[in-house]
Amino acid sequence: MGANKIWLYGLIPILALTFFLGAFILIDPVSRLGFSSPPVENLTVERMRVTEHGFTAKIRAEGSEPMILAQVMVDGAYWVFTQDPPGPIARMHSAWVKIDFPWVADEVHHLRFITALGTTFDHTVDVALKSPSPSWTLIVDYALLGIFVGLVPVAFGMLFFPAIKSLRPGGLEFILALTVGLLGFLFIDMSLEGLELSAQASALFGGSILVLMPMVLTFVALLAIGNRSGTQRNGRQLATLIAFGIGLHNFGEGLAIGASIATNEVALGAFLVVGFTLHNTTEGIGVISPLVKERVTLPLFTGLALLAGLPAVPGIMAGALIFSPHWAAVFFGVGAGAILQVIVAIDHFGQSSVRVGHSKSRFTGASVAGYCAGVAIMYATALMLTV
Amino acid sequence: MLGTVLAVGAASRAFARSGHSGKMTSTGQVDNARNGFDPHDMLTDWDTGIVSRRSDGRRVRNFEISAIDREIEIAPKLKFSAWTYNGRVPGPTLRVTEGDIVRIQFSNQGSHAHNIHFHGIHSPRMDGLPGVGEVLPGDTFIYEFEAQPYGCHLYHCHSTPLRRHIHKGLYGAFIVDPDPERHSEAINVARSRLLGTEENARWQELLMVMNGFDVNFDEKNEVYAVNSIAHAFAKRPIKIDRQRPVRIYLINITEFDPINSFHLHANFFHYYDHGTTLEPTSKTIDTVMQCQGQRGILEFSFADHEPGMYMFHAHQTEFAEQGWTGFFEVT
Numbered sequence: 001m002g003a004n005k006i007w008l009y010g011l012i013p014i015l016a017l018t019f020f021l022g023a024f025i026l027i028d029p030v031s032r033l034g035f036s037s038p039p040v041e042n043l044t045v046e047r048m049r050v051t052e053h054g055f056t057a058k059i060r061a062e063g064s065e066p067m068i069l070a071q072v073m074v075d076g077a078y079w080v081f082t083q084d085p086p087g088p089i090a091r092m093h094s095a096w097v098k099i100d101f102p103w104v105a106d107e108v109h110h111l112r113f114i115t116a117l118g119t120t121f122d123h124t125v126d127v128a129l130k131s132p133s134p135s136w137t138l139i140v141d142y143a144l145l146g147i148f149v150g151l152v153p154v155a156f157g158m159l160f161f162p163a164i165k166s167l168r169p170g171g172l173e174f175i176l177a178l179t180v181g182l183l184g185f186l187f188i189d190m191s192l193e194g195l196e197l198s199a200q201a202s203a204l205f206g207g208s209i210l211v212l213m214p215m216v217l218t219f220v221a222l223l224a225i226g227n228r229s230g231t232q233r234n235g236r237q238l239a240t241l242i243a244f245g246i247g248l249h250n251f252g253e254g255l256a257i258g259a260s261i262a263t264n265e266v267a268l269g270a271f272l273v274v275g276f277t278l279h280n281t282t283e284g285i286g287v288i289s290p291l292v293k294e295r296v297t298l299p300l301f302t303g304l305a306l307l308a309g310l311p312a313v314p315g316i317m318a319g320a321l322i323f324s325p326h327w328a329a330v331f332f333g334v335g336a337g338a339i340l341q342v343i344v345a346i347d348h349f350g351q352s353s354v355r356v357g358h359s360k361s362r363f364t365g366a367s368v369a370g371y372c373a374g375v376a377i378m379y380a381t382a383l384m385l386t387v
Numbered sequence: 388m389l390g391t392v393l394a395v396g397a398a399s400r401a402f403a404r405s406g407h408s409g410k411m412t413s414t415g416q417v418d419n420a421r422n423g424f425d426p427h428d429m430l431t432d433w434d435t436g437i438v439s440r441r442s443d444g445r446r447v448r449n450f451e452i453s454a455i456d457r458e459i460e461i462a463p464k465l466k467f468s469a470w471t472y473n474g475r476v477p478g479p480t481l482r483v484t485e486g487d488i489v490r491i492q493f494s495n496q497g498s499h500a501h502n503i504h505f506h507g508i509h510s511p512r513m514d515g516l517p518g519v520g521e522v523l524p525g526d527t528f529i530y531e532f533e534a535q536p537y538g539c540h541l542y543h544c545h546s547t548p549l550r551r552h553i554h555k556g557l558y559g560a561f562i563v564d565p566d567p568e569r570h571s572e573a574i575n576v577a578r579s580r581l582l583g584t585e586e587n588a589r590w591q592e593l594l595m596v597m598n599g600f601d602v603n604f605d606e607k608n609e610v611y612a613v614n615s616i617a618h619a620f621a622k623r624p625i626k627i628d629r630q631r632p633v634r635i636y637l638i639n640i641t642e643f644d645p646i647n648s649f650h651l652h653a654n655f656f657h658y659y660d661h662g663t664t665l666e667p668t669s670k671t672i673d674t675v676m677q678c679q680g681q682r683g684i685l686e687f688s689f690a691d692h693e694p695g696m697y698m699f700h701a702h703q704t705e706f707a708e709q710g711w712t713g714f715f716e717v718t
Contacts, residue, residue, distance in 0.1 A: 068464055069464075070462065070463065070464035070465040070466075071413050071414060071462055071463070071464070071465055072414070073609075073709075076705055076708060076709065077411055077708030077709065078411070078412055078413040078414075078462070078617070078618070078708065078709060078710065079410055079411055079412075079414075080410045080411075080412060080413075080414045081414050082414075100410045101410070114465060114602065114603075114609065116464050116465060116466055117466060118465065118466065118467065118602030118603050118609075119603060120602070120603040120605075120609065
């Protein structure tokens with residue numbers, strides 16, 4: 001009986017609101033205020049593919065009214081284009097615009113989209129080179145690249161395990177702090193990348209909220225899940241958690257590499273791979289740091305290496321072939337939130353299992369040296385990355 | 388691994404095989420019917436006015452011109468809020484004879500003050516300056532002056548802000564044919580320029596007003612055209628009969644760009660700057676430059692040419708690529 005009453009009481013305001021809104025739209029009492037001024041128009045170029053025949057762009061309309069794309073200019077000349085689907089583009093909807101154009105390799109090209117109202121939107125193709133298109137050879141190439149920049153370095157880092165196992169307790173504190181330092185660097189790195197991406201995405205999606213909300217939600221969700229399985233976490237669980245967080249980060253790195261390949265803004269070569277190897281090797285050390293007091297097996301190591309390193313492979317493929325800035329922004333937010341939670345988990349582990357003495361200070365000499373070393377190594381190796 | 392990477396790079400370079408022809412133009416067609424005017428019709432729709440006689444026996448040409456606000460389509464699907472004379476851009480082509488009294492009843496049906504400034508010889512009271520002959524919305528003013536000198540002239544609004552009033556479409560051609568009786572030393576040339584004579588009927592006369600439109604208010608034109616519609620004569624070439632010589636009345640009223648030009652393919656022309664002489668001011672040229680307000684007459688013939696398509700366009704390539712290109716289809 002009480003439940004029915006709730007439904008009834010809830011229904012009345014809903015009905016009243018519907019009635020009010022309907023009447024407002026019909027009667028339009030504020031029309032004299034001049035709501036009939038020209039619509040605000042905005043357009044985002046979400047994807048730009050350089051094809052054999054010219055350019056294919058995915059545009060998203062953000063205007064208050066449906067937007068009509070009238071003409072397209074390339075380098076200050078009108079070129080024939082086709083739009084799919086044709087017709088006015090409603091708010092939040094997208095369309096593919098295809099322009100046959102003889103682009104010149106390696107040169108900059110300027111595109112300009114002109115709406116029926118005369119508003120113009122510019123987009124620059126910085127380096128005109130054919131965008132990658134899916135094929136088996138390409139998939140294999142990207143898989144290889146992903147393994148080299150993701151899996152191999154992490155595996156090398158994990159090879160430091162015997163060395164770390166022989167460290168004194170102070171040494172272990174240092175390594176854990178190093179892990180926190182490097183994860184802290186990754187957290188900030190991913191957050192900033194995500195914010196850049198959300199700025200590139202259509203403003204309709206909310207800008208930085210696109211990154212911050214997933215970050216907060218992921219952090220809270222992972223904390224909650226972690227708490228449900230008990231507050232004490234053993235080394236293996238923590239190592240898995242760290243590997244998971246780093247795996248997410250490597251997927252994001254793969255996205256960035258893939259997107260740069262697609263827009264030809266990456267100087268692919270041996271130097272880049274070396275840079276990633278050094279950068280991600282430190283991450284491998286981070287994965288194994290909680291395992292020093294545990295029994296480890298080869299399957300465990302292999303599993304952790306794959307979890308942490310392999311996501312670079314799908315990351316590169318997604319980045320090169322199906323990248324869209326708003327989804328990438330969400331992903332980076334999730335990754336950052338996950339990493340933040342891993343930092344909390346490591347700190348907890350350190351307090352419960354590693355730090356000794358009744359003060360259990362987080363800021364002993366070894367720890368502080370560790371935090372700084374973690375950040376410094378990541379920063380220095382990142383300098384080598386041209387992506 | 389490096390080899391694969393290099394191979395990917397090589398494949399992406401093997402391109403540029405398409406799109407070198409036919410695609411560098413605007414997409415679609417302008418609806419001339421909805422605009423209410425057709426750039427092709429404007430090539431030859433000389434308005435000679437209503438002829439009457441003054442009390443002193445002088446011939447008077449009477450015109451009615453109204454300033455009307457109107458949205459026009461200047462490139463397919465691209466709209467422009469224009470201020471027009473008689474609902475068209477450019478305004479009516481007034482064509483009179485040297486010595487006629489020109490009488491224009493100008494009524495302002497627009498939303499801003501306008502007037503008409505003529506390029507010609509006349510009294511300062513009829514000059515169309517702000518303050519003199521400025522017509523508020525709803526009002527009327529009568530311009531009256533003698534058509535002098537003969538030549539290819541123009542008229543445009545001179546209200547302030549001047550750039551906006553001109554740029555939004557308030558301009559048109561004003562052609563004064565020479566009176567053969569006043570030019571006995573070159574009577575045949577004069578007769579060939581006078582509309583209505585047998586000599587003049589031999590010529591294919593075309594009016595071309597070079598104009599431009601800034602659609603996004605960045606003080607640069609995004610559309611360039613002859614008679615307002617981008618690519619109009621590229622998509623629908625002008626038919627030319629080889630047996631008849633061609634005379635073009637060319638006027639430049641492009642705003643924001645210091646100069647415009649006309650270049651003819653495969654042929655050369657004689658040019659009469661301002662059209663105020665019966666002898667060409669430049670002989671045998673294929674490209675002529677005009678600043679805003681400059682105009683002239685081009686004369687050429689395809690009699691010795693094969694039938695085919697002959698392009699003409701501004702030789703500021705930027706203008707050509709943004710709509711100021713056309714074809715003569717010579718048969």
